[in-house]
Amino acid sequence: MNKKRIYWFLIALAALVVAxxxxxxxxxxxxxxxxxxxxxxxYAYDPGEISVNPGDTVTIELxxxxxxxxxxxDGYGIxxxxxxxxxxxxxxxxDKPGSFRLRCNVTCGAMHPFMIGKLNVGLxxxxxxxxGLAFIGVLSSFVFIRTTxxxx
Amino acid sequence: xxRSELLTRIIIMVFSLGVVALPLALWAQTPLIxxxxxxxxxxxxxxxxxxxxxxxxxxxxxDDVMHGFAVGQMDLTxxxxxxxxxxxxxxxxxxxxxxxxxxTRWCGLNHWRMRGTIEVTGETxxxxxxxxxxxxxxxxxxxxxxxxxxxPVAKPSALHGQELAARIxxxxxxxxxxxxxxxSPSQVFQDLSTSGLTDSQRWDVVAAIWQSNTTSEGLVExxxxxxxxxxxxxxxxxxxxGVFADDLxxxxxxxxxxxxGAQDMIxxxxxxxxxxxxxxxxxxxxxxxxxxxxxxxxxxxMWGSIFTDGQIWNVIxxxxxxxxxxxx
Amino acid sequence: MNRLELTRSPLIKxxxxxxxxxxxxxxxxxxxxxxxxVAGFIGTPxxxxxxxIVFVWIAWWAVLILxxxxxxxxxxxxxxxxxVVGDWLQRGAVLEPNPNKPNWLNLRVPATFRxxxxxxxxFTLVALFSSVILTTPVVTSVVLAAMLFxxxxxxMVFERRAFCRYLCPVSGFIGLYAQTxxxxxxxxxxxxxxxxxxxxxxxGSELGAxxxxxxxxxxxxxxxxxxxxxxxxxxxxxxxxxxxxxPFSADLAKPSTKxxxxxxxxxxxxxxxxxxxxxxxxxxxxxxxxxxxxxPAWFGYAVAFLxxxxxxxPGLFWLAVKFTPINHGVTKNTEKSILNLRELRVSVxxxxxxxxxxxxxxxxxxxxxxxxxxxLTNAAYILAALSDPLGLGWNLFGTAAIAWQPVxxxxxxxxxxxxxxGGLVWAARTAQKSAVEARISSVPVIVYCLxxxxxxxxxxL
Numbered sequence: 001m002n003k004k005r006i007y008w009f010l011i012a013l014a015a016l017v018v019a020x021x022x023x024x025x026x027x028x029x030x031x032x033x034x035x036x037x038x039x040x041x042x043y044a045y046d047p048g049e050i051s052v053n054p055g056d057t058v059t060i061e062l063x064x065x066x067x068x069x070x071x072x073x074d075g076y077g078i079x080x081x082x083x084x085x086x087x088x089x090x091x092x093x094x095d096k097p098g099s100f101r102l103r104c105n106v107t108c109g110a111m112h113p114f115m116i117g118k119l120n121v122g123l124x125x126x127x128x129x130x131x132g133l134a135f136i137g138v139l140s141s142f143v144f145i146r147t148t149x150x151x152x
Numbered sequence: 153x154x155r156s157e158l159l160t161r162i163i164i165m166v167f168s169l170g171v172v173a174l175p176l177a178l179w180a181q182t183p184l185i186x187x188x189x190x191x192x193x194x195x196x197x198x199x200x201x202x203x204x205x206x207x208x209x210x211x212x213x214x215d216d217v218m219h220g221f222a223v224g225q226m227d228l229t230x231x232x233x234x235x236x237x238x239x240x241x242x243x244x245x246x247x248x249x250x251x252x253x254x255x256t257r258w259c260g261l262n263h264w265r266m267r268g269t270i271e272v273t274g275e276t277x278x279x280x281x282x283x284x285x286x287x288x289x290x291x292x293x294x295x296x297x298x299x300x301x302x303x304p305v306a307k308p309s310a311l312h313g314q315e316l317a318a319r320i321x322x323x324x325x326x327x328x329x330x331x332x333x334x335x336s337p338s339q340v341f342q343d344l345s346t347s348g349l350t351d352s353q354r355w356d357v358v359a360a361i362w363q364s365n366t367t368s369e370g371l372v373e374x375x376x377x378x379x380x381x382x383x384x385x386x387x388x389x390x391x392x393x394g395v396f397a398d399d400l401x402x403x404x405x406x407x408x409x410x411x412x413g414a415q416d417m418i419x420x421x422x423x424x425x426x427x428x429x430x431x432x433x434x435x436x437x438x439x440x441x442x443x444x445x446x447x448x449x450x451x452x453x454m455w456g457s458i459f460t461d462g463q464i465w466n467v468i469x470x471x472x473x474x475x476x477x478x479x480x
Numbered sequence: 481m482n483r484l485e486l487t488r489s490p491l492i493k494x495x496x497x498x499x500x501x502x503x504x505x506x507x508x509x510x511x512x513x514x515x516x517x518v519a520g521f522i523g524t525p526x527x528x529x530x531x532x533i534v535f536v537w538i539a540w541w542a543v544l545i546l547x548x549x550x551x552x553x554x555x556x557x558x559x560x561x562x563x564v565v566g567d568w569l570q571r572g573a574v575l576e577p578n579p580n581k582p583n584w585l586n587l588r589v590p591a592t593f594r595x596x597x598x599x600x601x602x603f604t605l606v607a608l609f610s611s612v613i614l615t616t617p618v619v620t621s622v623v624l625a626a627m628l629f630x631x632x633x634x635x636m637v638f639e640r641r642a643f644c645r646y647l648c649p650v651s652g653f654i655g656l657y658a659q660t661x662x663x664x665x666x667x668x669x670x671x672x673x674x675x676x677x678x679x680x681x682x683x684g685s686e687l688g689a690x691x692x693x694x695x696x697x698x699x700x701x702x703x704x705x706x707x708x709x710x711x712x713x714x715x716x717x718x719x720x721x722x723x724x725x726x727p728f729s730a731d732l733a734k735p736s737t738k739x740x741x742x743x744x745x746x747x748x749x750x751x752x753x754x755x756x757x758x759x760x761x762x763x764x765x766x767x768x769x770x771x772x773x774x775x776p777a778w779f780g781y782a783v784a785f786l787x788x789x790x791x792x793x794p795g796l797f798w799l800a801v802k803f804t805p806i807n808h809g810v811t812k813n814t815e816k817s818i819l820n821l822r823e824l825r826v827s828v829x830x831x832x833x834x835x836x837x838x839x840x841x842x843x844x845x846x847x848x849x850x851x852x853x854x855x856l857t858n859a860a861y862i863l864a865a866l867s868d869p870l871g872l873g874w875n876l877f878g879t880a881a882i883a884w885q886p887v888x889x890x891x892x893x894x895x896x897x898x899x900x901x902g903g904l905v906w907a908a909r910t911a912q913k914s915a916v917e918a919r920i921s922s923v924p925v926i927v928y929c930l931x932x933x934x935x936x937x938x939x940x941l
Binding site: 063064084110 | 257
Binding site: 154156157160161163164167168170171172175176178179182184211213214215216235236237238240 | 503507510511512514515518519522523524525526528529530573574575868869870871872873880
């Protein structure tokens with residue numbers, strides 16, 4: 001019983017570390033000005049995924065190639081709208097690290113709610129943490145099958 | 153049958169019929185003008201009737217993407233028509249006639265086909281009959297190629313032209329509007345052949361003449377109109393490479409190769425306004441004709457029923473700014 | 481058995497036994513259902529502003545997959561309006577059955593169809609066209625109306641709720657996942673049922689209809705096919721029916737050996753993975769292929785969809801089960817010879833079906849995670865559609881002009897991780913229990929679940 005409690009403690013500790021420990025700073029590059037030209041058409045952004053470093057000043061030039069589209073950055077809560085023939089620009093400082101969805105916020109046809117792109121600011125650390133947690137979860141189920149009797 | 157059973161049945165019937173009948177009744181009483189992409193029908197209805205002096209109240213909704221509503225040659229803020237939402241406007245017409253209403257937000261390759269008419273009836277006040285446009289009076293052939301014989305090496309500078317004019321008093325940099333509109337830059341360049349200037353100086357003078365027929369407000373309006381109506385095909389910098397240029401040439405090729413080609417509008421690559429050979433050989437009157445009438449065997453829409461004369465001249469003013477350096 | 485009998489509370493008991501509370505909900509649901517159909521036909525064709533799409537695919541779906549199924553099992557089926565019209569026709573009355581009225585043809589559903597395969601097929605069909613159904617009000621209305629009329633039609637030909645039990649595309653997965661829910665309807669004492677004459681719970685009486693779900697409550701061991709319609713509570717003359725609160729995933733301790741249910745689990749798992757990629761990803765070509773039904777690209781998408789669901793996912797699982805070393809870990813040497821004999825009797829099909837039990841909690845949590853990403857994002861549409869359900873410019877509650885804006889978007893990723901990890905651990909524990917029944921090692925099954933979870937994490941985060 002005591003042993004089980006120790007395992008519980010160790011696994012909970014490992015999970016907390018994986019979930020919340022700060023990532024080791026691996027020499028963050030100097031903030032830079034970065035410009036992306038994103039073409040929006042029904043129902044995709046091209047490129048669909050852009051990656052920047054935390055602290056970068058990001059400019060997204062949105063080019064609508066068929067109908068009026070928007071681009072809303074999840075997490076940042078900012079957006080821009082572009083008509084075909086009128087490129088629109090959105091500039092912001094990527095100060096929140098993580099992975100964020102870009103979503104069209106001007107209804108652009110049937111599949112509009114699923115017009116999605118992605119902005120990566122630095123590493124997608126939440127994904128790596130989740131993967132780590134998944135392994136800990138599986139490990140814990142193996143540990144506990146040895147310490148608790150499986151109901152037959 | 154028990155009373156409770158009967159009562160329950162009545163309540164259920166009333167409820168079920170109510171949720172069907174009530175929305176149907178309310179829906180039937182809400183006349184909306186539906187906007188959808190030209191491929192899926194455009195405006196519905198596309199003919200609206202009105203009377204002179206009586207306010208015309210219109211309610212719009214879009215069935216697919218963002219559209220807009222405006223009436224040609226009328227001074228009115230365009231109404232945005234958002235998908236699934238309803239927007240309204242009230243119009244009053246002073247004169248009878250057939251007005252064109254059109255979509256103001258680009259909604260695909262065939263956006264410009266999204267047009268309808270408002271037939272306004274009422275007392276005809278005998279206003280002056282419209283005079284034919286300049287290209288008709290001049291007998292210009294809008295469909296013929298019009299290349300400039302010579303083109304400048306560098307972008308002509310209006311500033312240099314004015315400096316020359318300050319030094320050489322006889323230079324005719326202030327020309328009448330009629331002269332400006334009826335001459336192409338290359339014709340003016342030829343007219344200046346006796347002035348004793350170098351080629352590049354002559355082009356600078358041409359630039360100065362064109363600038364003198366340009367107001368900064370006009371340029372601003374022309375730029376705005378160009379961005380909203382022309383840039384999607386002709387490109388934001390006039391290079392003929394707008395976002396629809398590829399689609400247009402693909403559609404043009406497809407229509408040329410199939411038997412239904414005659415039915416499909418033959419699409420071609422949009423005109424490149426940064427090409428000096430094309431632009432310097434065109435007079436404002438010629439450009440006005442092309443904008444008014446459209447066509448030329450391409451997908452160029454007819455803008456005559458949309459733009460006012462003033463708007464067209466401002467667009468033309470802006471088109472020449474791709475050729476001339478107007479910086480001061 | 482750690483169960484808490486809810487029906488011991490007089491309030492709950494009388495609320496379930498009395499017809500009127502459920503009837504009121506039925507009438508409201510039916511009204512909402514009919515209104516959704518009307519809205520889809522006459523309202524704006526723009527899905528995100530039409531009541532039918534917003535209330536069916538955002539509001540209802542959110543309630544169903546995030547609340548109703550995980551916590552109440554077939555709780556939705558208890559109030560679903562689709563079967564009520566057919567029920568009333570069969571019973572000849574809205575309240576108690578009318579014994580003088582014929583219940584139409586009242587045929588028995590042929591044995592070939594008395595399983596989940598028709599539901600597997602109907603769900604797969606809906607899933608193949610889901611991009612259109614999900615976004616086009618008219619199509620949603622056609623599907624809703626088709627379900628209503630199919631249910632009415634089938635109830636006039638066959639006995640009981642044939643549509644719900646054997647055809648409804650939603651009912652299949654609700655039943656599968658209801659096994660994990662902490663609510664169950666069971667008998668209190670088996671001996672009472674054995675002695676009971678006439679079995680009114682199954683055959684009906686003047687107090688209520690015989691089990692509409694074609695289940696004998698006395699034999700209930702799992703939630704899959706019990707629709708929680710509460711008729712047996714009304715008909716049981718011995719007060720022997722209970723609704724219990726119980727631990728999560730209680731039914732999974734008794735794994736099903738049925739292949740149709742196993743495939744249901746894989747269909748749901750696969751659909752969640754594919755939707756996460758197609759709808760939440762950034763690949764526009766795939767979205768167009770999924771949307772332009774009957775185009776060549778769509779056929780490619782359909783083939784890929786079917787291959788993943790019926791081929792790749794169960795195939796890999798089959799291989800994992802087939803070539804898994806027989807689990808000696810739990811057997812003692814003295815028992816070995818006896819167990820070996822029993823092992824031989826557990827065919828691969830059975831092992832496959834039993835081991836697939838682990839896929840049930842995994843799939844449920846995949847759907848929870850996937851649904852979180854679009855339900856919270858599009859929740860703002862609910863308020864707007866409430867004020868202007870038909871897109872006619874109304875503003876009933878002053879919320880029509882609310883602009884689209886994702887709700888709580890910073891919580892979505894952590895919530896999805898929690899759901900997926902919870903599902904993984906839940907699946908691993910289930911695998912360890914069912915592996916004993918299947919006489920295999922649980923390791924390949926757990927690895928399978930881990931790989932699927934990593935894939936889903938990568939797709940969603």
